Amino acid sequence: MAPSLIWGKNMRSKKECRKEALARRALMSAKEREAAGRRITDFLRDSEEYQLAEKILVYASYRDEVPTYDLIEGALREGKQVFCPKIEGQAGARTMSFYRIMDPEELQDGFQGIPEPVVLQGRHYETGKNSRDLILMPGTAFDRQRRRLGYGGGFYDRFCRRAQGAVRIALCFDCQLLEELPEEETDIRPERIVTESGWI
Incomplete structure (x- = not known):
């Protein structure tokens, strides 16, 4: 049975919201994005969440997403353990796992061209209830109630349910903030969102 949508007044579909937010993001110049x-x-x-974190779970930015490579390099220099996601399995049964990287050069094009870790043996992140772990979430659209739309695969929602103790922070540009987003019962909200203007 499909999860039910939680609708607000005059709510648009997830597809419409993604389309608008991605179009706005695409209009940013490379200089503005940087x-x-x-x-x-x-x-x-x-932030206290970052400074206390021993393990950082962070996406490797792709195309016009909020860039993360400087963040990854900085965390590695500070001695934090950095983990990046990899999509595994076949169509219809794909899952997302995180693997530790020691250098950004360990990232290469993977699922749908997105950079993923290539060294896997002995590097798997074990989900648990460690409150010092920090998950940095990407997304297509957000609102000020911290609702989040991903890219439609549900990978982060499923992963975050397994990593319940970790702190969840989403990275987004101001232009990706919409007034109100539809939400399903299975959607997981970040605890905080950070944009170039500050915190939500």
Whole structure:
């Protein structure tokens, strides 16, 4: 049985919201994206959640997403354990796992061209209830109630249910914030969102 949508007044579909937010994001110039990304990274690195984190689970940015490579390199220099996601399995039964990387060069094109770890043996992240772990979530659209739309695969929602003790923070540009998003019962909200303007 499909999960039920939780609708607000005059709610648009997830597809419509994704389309609008992605179109807005695509209009940002490379210079604007880089400057906004630096501000987001600075806000994040100054946060207690980041400073206390021993393990950082972070996506490797792709195309016009909030950039994460400077963040990854900084966390590695600080001695934090950095884990990046990899999509595994066949169509219809795909899952997302995280693997530790020691260097950004260990990331290569994987599922749908997205950078993924290539060294896997002995590097798997074990989900549990460690409150010092920090998950940095990407997404297509967000609102100020911390609702989040991913890319439609549900990978982060399923993973976050397994990693219940970890802190969840989403990275997004201001232009990706919409007034109100539809939400399903299975959707997982980040505990905080950071944009180039600050925290939500």
